[in-house]
Amino acid sequence: MLSFTKQGIFCKQANVYIDPWKPVERAIISHGHSDHARRGHKNYLCVQESKEIIRHRLGKKINIDTLTFGERRTINGVTFSFHPAGHIIGSAQIRVEYKGEIWVFSGDYKTEDDGISGAFEPIPCHAFITESTFGLPFYQWQPQHKVAEEINNWWRLNKVHNRVSLLAGYSLGKAQRLIHLLDDSIGKIYTNDTVEDINEIVRMQGVPLKATTRIHQGMKAEDFVGNIIIAPSSALHIDFEKANCEVSEAVASGWMAIRKMRINRKVDRGFVLSDHADWPGLNAAIRATGAEHVFVTHGYTNMFSKWLCEQGINAIPVSTKYVGELLEKKS
DSSP, rough: HHHSSSSSSTTTTTTEESSSSSSEEEEEESSSSSSTTTTTSOOOOEEEHHHHHHHHHTTTTSEEEOTTTTTTEETTTTTEEEEESSSSEEEEEEEETTTTTTEEOOOOOSOOOOOSOOOOOOOOOEEEEEEETTTTOOOOOHHHHHHHHHHHHHHHHHHHHEEEEEEEOOTTTTTHHHHHHHTTTTOEEOOOOOHHEEEEEHHHTTTOOOOOOOOTTTTTTGTTTTTTESSHHHGGOOTTTTTHHHEHHHHHHEGGGGGGHHHHHSSSSEEEEOSOOOHHHHHHHHHHHTSSSEEEEESSHHHHHHHHHHHOEEEEOOSSOOOOOOOOTTT
């Protein structure tokens, strides 16, 4: 029912593409990250919770239509619907049904409910298209509340020592999750423009984010002492050294499970927190679908496909333009 083409994942019967990477007439979009929601399509369809995020990132003039979660849209006999993926705010799996056959494109997903992105919904299907960003047994996440405790303890200690806490995370998804996990009784939460722009959009949609303060040019480095900044560190232009302010920098990412990554980034702390499913999550999600066929996209595609085949699942690795989790760079 779905095929993998040079433009993207294509449903020929409906003449639509799912998260295409080249400009097409009609695109169904799983979420707002730039490797899934790209410029240049003539018509966009997404879940309601992603509409304003995508418009903010791609331009107010794009032609975009929406469905609510679970609502169905039939195009030339093919029925499409969006279901929670749990990846970030507004992320969706896309269910495709034609003549009793059901396929599900999961996009990016995680199976732990983070409290703001909605809980992942297993969808029974015949064929399941899955990511494999962290598709190795090595990747097994701690419960979110334990990581939150680690982050807040780090911030408290920095405050005791009059340090600025800089916690790097990409602007859509990771930043909002971090804000949700922070204990704002410790101090103020500052954000840069790219993060705060997204914060304003999701707050308007009713997402209960903690109060944050947008960084502006009139602020001095000393203003941030004892407080925390949530932003890609590469996007900050504050001269802490000139002001003689000590900064403790940390990164929150699934890649922080790899010690070499932490060393290469030259950060003080690496918190293992990912918006993608870990090894148990990937396996549990796939089993829950009951899918007879699994197509494995971005990540450890070959190794994860081999593993699934050994479990009796017909799994096939597929080359796509999706990138999974990038440190700070995912937009």
